[in-house]
Amino acid sequence: MLKKERQAYILHQVNLHNKVLSSSLSVDINVSEDTIRRDLQELAEEGKVIKVHGGALSHSFSQVHFPVNEVYSQSQKIKIAQKAISLISNGMFILTSGGTTILEMARSLPPQLKATFISGSIAAILEYMHHPNIEVILIGDRISKSSKITVGPEAIAKIRQMKADICFLGTNAIDLQHGITDNDWEVVQLKRAMIESSQKVVCLSIAEKINTFQPIHICELNKIDMLITELPSDDPLMKPYIDAGIKVL
Amino acid sequence: MLKKERQAYILHQVNLHNKVLSSSLSVDINVSEDTIRRDLQELAEEGKVIKVHGGALSHSFSQVHFPVNEVYSQSQKIKIAQKAISLISNGMFILTSGGTTILEMARSLPPQLKATFISGSIAAILEYMHHPNIEVILIGDRISKSSKITVGPEAIAKIRQMKADICFLGTNAIDLQHGITDNDWEVVQLKRAMIESSQKVVCLSIAEKINTFQPIHICELNKIDMLITELPSDDPLMKPYIDAGIKVL
């Protein structure tokens, strides 16, 4: 088994169960605990997991630990949120994924807006619920504790049944070669279904994540219609995406 | 159980109940009181809790000198929650409604419990999610902003598909003549479906609501198996319900 392969497996396990024990992983993959420890250390250095004595925890776990921690790059995310909101008009059916950027958008929705928001992200739903005029549809299924969204076949089936006007995706990684990628298997399934069920797909991403990639493929660039970052649309970083036929806001 | 994990659980408990006892935590998590004390000390050093003799307090508790923002009849609800939890064992599939009594139950679930909880109540789901070993299934559909649960035909259909081991209902009104009643049409539909889909139906209700009724009928008394209040089972108020064949805890 290749090292990369093994680390992808470990990361998947962490995202799935929220915690892993070095000991159990070592018998799982049949390598020494030392190797597991080294893998965890590398993943921790890349910020993918949080290493603790005895194993590792998913990132979401520590968010519980630092509750009022200001969101990473919040000011950029607010800028992105503003641009995204300009695409929304009354009466729309809107699918959204989870993630802090989406959350920022949910918080910034103008109070007189009347629209229907559909999501499986608990955090996003909580924001939408506070809004006076928004209709909220919650996609049900098993809850993934790591990503705090509903995942599974029921959720996917439910998304497939609808045809939303627009879909906003919090994006973890996007580049020209790999398209949109992510690191959580179950989240990827959801996002794929959302893309298929929407007339228009909009990716929200901070510039930092442009031209990066993650282990799991979601879709090619040609599936998405629009890309929103905090940068102006004429930033040179955006040029290749515009050339690829994506509208950049 | 990892140390960080345990501390996260403790912190959560502190934030929920505003206080924790080292002694009760130690039997809950099944570690020595010494370990709990050391955890509390670390959390205190990080400023997450305030350590006091015998346990710890939440930060909000000491800052705000109005500690009387308790949930209505909280102490009774805790008592009810304890009784309800005694009915749960590992591996069970459990349907729950919403309401503050159910919430109190969710907060008091012992950390080593492994079970599957199914609910459409956003608040309850949030509590279940914090629990280390519980599998959470969210019932999706439109969210009713008044009751903060998912309501509608999809939700009901989903509930009909399952057969849970036990169902806990937060009960708004119960009396001999009208059975169980409520005042929200959509919530009533949900509760009816839950009752039909469970092998055992348990009503949680503070004594104050015994022998009261509300406009909308949910079901007759013979549909429910058990009634839990904060009163002892031999309280005269309970007598007629025992006579009606309901087990009272």
Place this chain on the structure above:
DNA sequence: CGTGTTTGTGCGTTTTTGTGCAGGAATTTG
């Protein structure tokens, strides 16, 4: 091709960490 280098992995040994226990000190409580 051969040889030096890098990389990935496992194995002891030593350190560090996490946990429980015992006994005495400090504190609450009635």
Place this chain on the structure above:
DNA sequence: CAAATTCCTGCACAAAAACGCACAAACACG
């Protein structure tokens, strides 16, 4: 003030991590 808790200190012990080393496979390159 006396009894009962709770806390602190030091210690023991096991589990995990860190470190250094060995070795083999992959790679680099003249």
